[in-house]
Amino acid sequence: MIEFINVSYIHQTGVVALNEVTVQFGKGELVAIVGANGAGKTTLVKHMNGLLKPTKGTVKVFGYDTTQQTVAALSRRVGIVFQNADHQLFSDTVEHEIEFGLRNFGFSDDVVKQRVDWALRFFGLKEYANTSPMMLSGGEKKRLCLAAVLAWDPDVLVLDEPTVGQDLLHKEKLEQIIRLLLTQEKTVILVSHDIEFLWPMQPRTVVMSKGKIIADRPASKVFTDDYVLASARLINPQLVELSKRLKLSNEEVFDTIFTAKRWFLTKYRWS
Amino acid sequence: MPKIIEAKGFTFYYSGSTKPALSDVDLSIDEGEIVIIAGPSGCGKSTLLRSVNGLIPHMYSGTYQGEVYVNNLKVSEHTISEIAKHVGYVFQNPENQIFMFSVERDIAFGLENLGLPRDEIRERVDWAINLLGIREISLRAPHEISDGQKQRVAIAGVLAMKPRLLILDEPTSLLDPLSALDLINTVNRLHDTLNLTVIIVEHRLDLLVSIADRLVVMEDGRIICNDKPRNVLNDEKLLTIGVGVPSVVRLQHLLKDICSFKTLSLTPSEFVEQINEALG
Numbered sequence: 339m340i341e342f343i344n345v346s347y348i349h350q351t352g353v354v355a356l357n358e359v360t361v362q363f364g365k366g367e368l369v370a371i372v373g374a375n376g377a378g379k380t381t382l383v384k385h386m387n388g389l390l391k392p393t394k395g396t397v398k399v400f401g402y403d404t405t406q407q408t409v410a411a412l413s414r415r416v417g418i419v420f421q422n423a424d425h426q427l428f429s430d431t432v433e434h435e436i437e438f439g440l441r442n443f444g445f446s447d448d449v450v451k452q453r454v455d456w457a458l459r460f461f462g463l464k465e466y467a468n469t470s471p472m473m474l475s476g477g478e479k480k481r482l483c484l485a486a487v488l489a490w491d492p493d494v495l496v497l498d499e500p501t502v503g504q505d506l507l508h509k510e511k512l513e514q515i516i517r518l519l520l521t522q523e524k525t526v527i528l529v530s531h532d533i534e535f536l537w538p539m540q541p542r543t544v545v546m547s548k549g550k551i552i553a554d555r556p557a558s559k560v561f562t563d564d565y566v567l568a569s570a571r572l573i574n575p576q577l578v579e580l581s582k583r584l585k586l587s588n589e590e591v592f593d594t595i596f597t598a599k600r601w602f603l604t605k606y607r608w609s
Numbered sequence: 610m611p612k613i614i615e616a617k618g619f620t621f622y623y624s625g626s627t628k629p630a631l632s633d634v635d636l637s638i639d640e641g642e643i644v645i646i647a648g649p650s651g652c653g654k655s656t657l658l659r660s661v662n663g664l665i666p667h668m669y670s671g672t673y674q675g676e677v678y679v680n681n682l683k684v685s686e687h688t689i690s691e692i693a694k695h696v697g698y699v700f701q702n703p704e705n706q707i708f709m710f711s712v713e714r715d716i717a718f719g720l721e722n723l724g725l726p727r728d729e730i731r732e733r734v735d736w737a738i739n740l741l742g743i744r745e746i747s748l749r750a751p752h753e754i755s756d757g758q759k760q761r762v763a764i765a766g767v768l769a770m771k772p773r774l775l776i777l778d779e780p781t782s783l784l785d786p787l788s789a790l791d792l793i794n795t796v797n798r799l800h801d802t803l804n805l806t807v808i809i810v811e812h813r814l815d816l817l818v819s820i821a822d823r824l825v826v827m828e829d830g831r832i833i834c835n836d837k838p839r840n841v842l843n844d845e846k847l848l849t850i851g852v853g854v855p856s857v858v859r860l861q862h863l864l865k866d867i868c869s870f871k872t873l874s875l876t877p878s879e880f881v882e883q884i885n886e887a888l889g
Contacts, residue, residue, distance in 0.1 A: 375783075475650060475651060477651075504650070505648075506851045506853045572785065572786050573787055
């Protein structure tokens with residue numbers, strides 16, 4: 339669905355933000371993009387709806403070369419929710435913010451009304467429908483950005499640092515939304531530092547460092563590899579650290595606290 | 610132990626709101642403590658911080674009852690700039706705080722505004738640069754340094770003012786995990802070296818609980834827990850209100866009915882030690 343072929347992106351200042359990146363993202367996949375600040379994660383993502391065009395190489399989205407498409411046309415299929423909500427919000431009310439994309443993509447009045455209503459309820463924003471987005475808290479603004487993008491039902495959803503400023507209940511809700519989208523065969527791409535959030539979902543994990551992809555494997559093979567972790571300024575999630583301290587093999591590493599519970603019950607014959 | 614913060618029955622309503630943002634808050638923090646303030650979005654954490662650094666009641670209009678004291682100064686009776694001499698505040702996004710052409714100039718900015726003599730400014734800037742280990746970037750422009758470095762520059766700028774209290778608002782949320790860990794270790798070191806009081810607002814507790822003396826949990830404008838992290842995390846109700854309880858703690862809650870642990874472990878290493886001790 340999204341294909342990067344030998345893509346480099348060089349800023350006007352000469353800084354190489356992406357260096358010969360080749361990677362593909364398929365239908366129904368959950369992919370985490372991780373790496374240090376400044377590794378090129380956001381630059382990579384901005385190529386997915388044509389906001390940035392490669393300096394060298396090709397990016398294809400649903401088979402179309404992004405240099406031949408408008409950002410609007412690509413965004414209809416690839417919805418990106420950026421890290422800083424303030425860069426994305428501009429309407430006078432929360433309701434109009436959600437409407438904006440739908441109207442631009444030419445949905446009928448009925449559908450617009452229905453989807454706005456759904457999004458307001460689903461994200462707990464109903465009471466703010468007529469409030470200015472600027473009056474919302476940081477966490478609420480992020481939820482509004484997500485609501486506005488999900489409302490037009492893109493095939494690929496890209497979330498850049500979605501858990502920043504979100505408390506545990508909203509993170510759990512976000513995880514449910516992601517799982518729901520995956521059941522509908524949507525592709526979900528997460529850029530995140532929040533390893534404790536990512537780990538239980540066991541995404542395919544693309545690790546970036548200095549503009550290159552240095553690993554592209556299942557989470558269980560990334561977060562147990564100390565060399566890759568150090569190169570990308572990552573650390574072990576707590577359950578991985580626990581598994582290592584219990585001297586478990588890489589195959590036995592706990593993915594969730596429930597797996598860990600089962601292991602303890604069996605190992606120590608607790609019941 | 611002298612108190613650095615004392616809130617007594619503090620209630621605050623933002624203008625136009627009928628619901629209090631803070632409700633009858635009593636909080637007393639001793640000099641030299643590291644305190645984490647946690648709680649779900651909208652629970653009043655930011656309002657509490659604003660009441661400590663004087664933005665409430667001086668900048669945000671509203672009505673209040675009760676009082677907040679910082680270093681024995683009644684916040685409502687002193688200007689924000691007077692309170693700022695005691696309270697160093699580091700914002701979540703350091704970009705909101707760093708704006709000069711070089712790191713060094715940025716650290717000097719607050720001191721220049723205090724009207725300090727040139728030599729003292731130079732001395733304090735040097736001191737803060739050494740303290741945070743940012744000598745090699747001191748002549749760089751803020752946009753040329755990493756987010757982790759920006760966070761250090763923001764802290765250096767605040768510490769150069771020699772406050773007794775350092776407040777950090779979600780300091781690790783924008784950092785990669787290793788930079789987050791480095792920052793927490795730095796804060797712990799500063800606390801030890803300077804006997805600094807530190808208040809950290811955080812959703813995620815996994816990296817922080819082991820350095821904190823106290824964990825304060827808020828919900829709906831009230832303080833609902835206020836004790837040592839180990840005691841607070843022992844309470845299962847935390848799991849239902851939206852606090853980012855570390856996985857290793859959640860696991861112990863899951864196992865509680867099956868195996869009783871002597872104390873709650875806060876980190877994987879403590880937990881494994883305890884298991885080995887108990888079961889061999």
